Amino acid sequence: MSPERRGCGGRALSSNGADPLLAVDDLVVAYPIARGLAGAVLRRPEQRVLAVDGVSFSVDRGELVALVGESGCGKTTTAQAVLRLVEAMSGRVSFDGRDITELSNRALRPLRRNMQIIYQDPYESLDPRMTVRDAVEEPMLIHGLGGSREARRELVLEAVARVELTPPDLFLERYPHELSGGQRQRVAIAASLVLEPDLLVADEPVSMLDVSVRAGVLNLLDRLRQDGLGILMITHDLSTAARYADRIAVMYLGRIVEVGPASEIVENPQHPYTKALLSVVPRRDPRDRKRPQVLTGEAPDATRIPSGCRFHPRCPVAIEECRAHDPELLRPRNAVSPDHRAACILA
C-alpha cells in the first residue's frame, strides 16, 4: 500500500472547507547569540540566528506530515514553535482555525491537551520513579480530567491498551527500567493519548530505538493517524518519511525548500537539495547500488546565511542568477501532483 493510496480522512476534511487542524504561516524564530562581556563593553550589535525563516505548512486530521532535513535546518525549532515551547518572532500558528501565537500561557493551557509531543530519547522520556500508571495518569491530573480515581484507572488502561502493551494491567505497576526502549516510547505515546489530542508532534520518535522495534512504534503511529489523529513527525530519515508520511516537507537552513505528497517527493523530486538528499539514502537491496550524489562542504550554518538562494553554494546545478534571487515555493513545471511545491528557479 503506497502512502498515496492509503491517504484518507485528512484531505477530505479540508476539502470540505473546514480549516486545517494546524496551519503554520510564515513562521520566523530567532535565537540571540551571546556576544560576551567584551562584545557588550565594545557595544557590538546584538546578533540573532534565524533558526526558522518564513516557514508555512499545514497538517490535517488523519494526516502525517514529515519535516525532513539535516541537523540545524530548523525542523525541531519549528516543532517547538508550533507548540509554543519557543516563541516565534513573527508569523502565525493556527490550531483548529484559532490563532494561538498571541494567546497568553493561561489561555493556552486548555489547548495544550489537544496538542501533544513525544520526544526522541525513550530512556529519558519517563520519570524513573514513576510507574507506567503514574506516568499515564499524570497528564489527566495536570489538566484536572478523568473524574474519580477509578475512572482514571479505566482511562489509563484504555490508553495502555491502545498503544498495544498487552495485557495492559500487567504493565500498570511496572517501572521504566523494567521496560525496553520500544515499550517506553509506547508508554510515552499512551501518556499523550490519554488526553485525546487532535495533534501529535513526534520529534525523531524512533531514531534511538533498535531497528527491529522501530517499525512497531511507527506502525502504531500510523494506526493512530488512521483513527483521525494529525501527526507532525520530525525526522532526518527519508526512508521512514517515505514509508509513513502522507506529505513530506524538506527543510534547508530554516526554509522549506520542497513540499508535496510523499510519493511525489520520493519518486519525482524537483529541488536539487531533495534530489541529493534522496540519492545518499542507502538502499536495503545490495543489488541496488548507485553512485550517490554527495554534496561537498560542511553542514550549513544558520549564523551565516548565503545571499540569494540559500542552497546555491552547495548546489550542483546553480547558475549565476541563484546568487541574487531568493526563490519562492512554486509549483514545479514537471510536477505531477497539484500540491507539489519547490523553491528553485530551475524547477
Add this chain to the structure above:
Amino acid sequence: MSIVINEPGLIAEPEPIRSRGGILWDTIRRRPSATIGATILSLIIACAVLAPWIAPYGLHEQVGPPFGAPSWQHPLGLDDGGVDMVTLLMWGARISLVVGFAATLVSMLIGGTIGVVAGYFGGKVDGILMRITDYFLVIPDVPLMIVVAAIWGPSLFHIVIVIGILLWTSTARVIRAQVKSVRERVYVKRARALGAGHVRIVMRHVLPQVAPLLIANTVLTIAVAVFDETALAFLGLGDPSRISLGKVIENAFQRAAISAGAWWAIVPPGVLVALLILSCSLLGQALEDALNPRLRVAHVSARGFRLRPLVGRNADAV
C-alpha cells in the same frame, strides 16, 4: 556519546532510584566503605544521644586528680579538672553533633533552595544566584567565621548560624547542576509541554530526583561543620558554657596537657573528631559515587583483561 554506551557489561546500568531511603540503604549495604561509615556514625550518635543515661560519671564531677592517668575506673584518664574523659567525650560529641547537624540544616535550606531555584528557572535568575554563590565561595570561610564569631561574641547559636551561612555554596552548586540536568530530561519537558505548573514539576519530578544527592551532600556538610566547630573552639571562639569536642581539645592545649605528659587528654577527643569526620566522608563519598554516572570504567588500568584457557572445547572448530 561514549563508545561503550551501547555495550552491556562495559558500563554499569544506572541503578534505578525509587524510594528516598532506598538509595541510602542500598549504598550502605553494597559498599564496604559506606557500611563502615554508617556503623561508626551511628555508634557515635548513639553514645552522644544516650550520654545522660550511659555516661559513667557526671560532666562536672571531679573524680580524681587533674590529668589523672588512665585506670580501670577511668579507661581514658581524667582531664585538667579531674573529670572523667569518657564522660567528657560523650557529652562533647553531643554538642559537636548538635552544632554539626544544626549548621548543616541551615546550609541545606539555603543551598538547597538556591540550587533548585537557580537550576530550575535558569536564565537571569540562575545568573544572579550563581554570581552570589561565586562571591560567597571566594570569601575564605574560616577567617570570616572567626571575625563574625569574634564580633558577635561566642555562643552556640552564633556558631551554628555562622557555619551554616558559610557552608551552603557547594550544596547550591551541586544541586543546581543536578536540577539543570533533570530539567532537561524528556519527562520534565513533556510535563511542561502539558502545561504543568512549576510547583508541580519541582515537587513531583525534580525534588525526588535531587533528594539522594542532597542527602549525600548533607552527610559531607556535617563533616565540614564538625571540623569548623572544632577549629573555632580551638581558637577560643566556642561557647564557653558548652563542652564540645573542640572545646575539650582546646582545654587540654591551653592547660598544657602536652607538657604534663597527659596524652590521654588530647589524643582521644581528636581521634573521635577524626572518626566522626571520616565516617561522614566515607558515607557521603560512597553515596556520591553511587549517584555519579561519570565514574565510568577505566579503559586502562594496572590489571588487564583475563584469558580463559580453551578447555574441553574443540579449538579447531570454525
Add this chain to the structure above:
Amino acid sequence: MRGADYLLKRTAFAIVTVFIAVSINFVLFRLAPGSAVSNLSRVPHATQETRNALKQQFGLDKSRGEQYVLYLKQLVHGNFGVSFANSQPVAENLRTAIANTLPMVLLGTLFAIIVGTFTGVIAAWRRGTGAEGATVTSALAFYSMPTHWLGLMLVILFAGVLPTGGMTDDFLINPSWWTHVQDVLKHMILPSLTLGLVLFGEYTLIVRSAMLETLGEDYILTARAKGLKPWAIVRKHALRNAMLPIATLVALSLGYIVAGAILVETVFSWPGIGRAVYDAVLARDYPMLQGAFLVLTVSVVFFNLVADLLYFRLDPRITQ
C-alpha cells in the same frame, strides 16, 4: 575573541569580589550592632586618647555614607589603621606576618602536591587493588583529622627531636646568615608537615577521582588502540588531562591554605598571618583583625584568578 572575553570576565569578577569583601568588612566592623568601633567601650586597654583618635580616624561623627567613602579612601592609600596591641601600623604588621607565612605554607603545599599527585595516580591506576585501598584509606584518615590536633600529635611525637614552637631559636645569638636559615628551616618542618599531611589527603582524593574520570574517556581507548603502553598512556594523555582540574583546584586551595594556616600557626606559635589573626582575636585588636581578613580574602581572590588563568593556558577549548 572568546579568549579575551574570558580573561576580561574573570578579572572583572576578581575586582568585584575584592570590592564586596571590602564592603563586608566595613559592614561587619562598623555597622553591626555591638561591632568594634560603634561600641568603643568594649576595646580593652584603650585609653581615652586612643578612643578619641579612633573616633576621629573612623569618622564616627559623620554619616555612614561618608564613613564608607572615608574608609575606601584610606584603603586605597594602604592605610589599614594602627594596631591596638602594639601601636604599629597594621599594614606593617601584616607585611611581616605574610613574609613569615608564605615560605611555611609553600613548603607544605609543595610536599602535598608531589606526594598527593603520586599517590592519587597510583590509586586510580591500581583501582580495585590493595594499593588503592591503602592510599585512599590513609588519604581519608589525614583528610579527616582536625589540622590543629594533627599538629599537636606531631608535637607529642617529635618533642625533643625537632623544635615545636616559634620560628627561630631565641638562644642563638648573632647567628650567621646560614645558621639562621638552617634554624628557620628546622622550625618550619613540623608546621609545614602538618599542613602538608592534611593537604596530602585532600589532593590524593582529588587526583584519584580526576584520573579515574579521565581514564574512562574515549581518547584513552584510542591511545590504547594506537599501541601505546599503559604507562605511556597515563603519562602522555591521562595525566595531562587530569592536570586540568588538579591545577585549578591546587591554585584555588592555595588561597584557602593561607587562611587555614591560622590553626597550624597557633599550634606552633609561628609568627605569621594566622597567628596574627589569633592574637588579634584574643586582644580584640579590631584594626588588625580587619586588615588580616582583607588580606586573606584578597589572597583567595588572587589565587582564584591564577586558577582561571592557568585553566586558560592549559585548556585550548576555552578560546573557542
Add this chain to the structure above:
Amino acid sequence: MSALLETEDLQVWFDLPRGGTLHAVQGVSLGLERGERLGLVGESGCGKTTTALALMGLLPASATVSGRVLLNGIDILRGAEETMRPHRWVDLSMVFQGAMNAFNPVKTVGSQIVEVLELHHRAAGRAARVRTGELLAAVGIPDDRAGRYPHEFSGGMRQRAAIAMALACNPSVLIADEPTTALDVMVQAQILELLDALCRDFGLALLLVTHDLPIVAQLCDRAAVMYAGELVEHGSVDTLFHAPRHPYTRLLFAATPDLHGDGLPASIPGAPPRLDRQNEGCPFRPRCDRAFARCVDERPLLRTVAPEHGAACHLNDVAAEVAH
C-alpha cells in the same frame, strides 16, 4: 588457505559491578580475507562492539576472554595485552563510534597523528609532520589544519581525521565501529564514500560494525549477523538479502524501511534475551515466527548451508531432511 584475520570460538564475559557475569560474546568464529569488506551487523547489546574490541584486545579489566584471534594464522590473543600490542595500529587499526571523543581535546590533531608515526617508527620529526599532512590531505582535510585542536573540527571532519590517523601505519585491516552514527545523512555519505575509496586504493580489509543494514548492503561484500552474543548467519550481502537462511536476518531486513517500494516495515515482536542468565535452546526462539519444538531445548549451531553461507537455525536441517 588461511584468512588474514580470523577468530575461533571467541567468547567474552564481563564481571558485572553488582555481581554475576554477562556472557557478551558466545563463541564467534569469523574470517576476513585480504581486501575484503565484512559487515558485522546486529542490534544494540548483541556483542558486535565487544567482538570488535576483542579483536584488538581492547577490553577492560572486568572482561574475561577465551578463544583465538588469528592474524595471518598466528594467535595474537595468546598473551593477552602483551601479544596484542605490537599489532595494534600496525596491522589492525580502528575508527571508533562518535569520533568526537577519539581525540585528546588538549592536543592538536596533527600531534596525535605524529604520535603514532613516531611510536611505530614510521617517521619522526619533520618527516612525520609531512606525512601527517599527506594523510590529512588523503581524507580531504587541508594539511594546514594539522595544528588545530579537535574542538575546532566539525563532526564530519573529526571522523575524517580519525580515519587519516587509522591509516598512518598502513594497516592491513581497518575496524570501523559505527563510523557514521550521530552524523548527518550527507556527512555519512561523504564518510562512506571515503571508506569505499580508501579500501579500493589501499587494498584495506574492512570490518564495518554497525546496526544499519542498508549501509552494509551498500558498502560490504559479506555480512555477519549477530544476535544475543552469537553469530546467527553470515554470507555475501546479496545472499543475505535475497536468500536469508535465518529468520532473524529475514525479519531484520523486513523491519528496515526502504525509500521505494510498497508496504510498511514489520517489527519483530519481543526483545533480545538477557545475557547475564543462562539461556536454553535457540536465543531467537521467543521472537521467531517459525519456531518449533526443537528450538526450545536445543541450541542451533552455525552450519554451512551453501558455499560461503552459514546459518544457525534448525529450519535448515529440516529443509535438508526434506530434500533427502
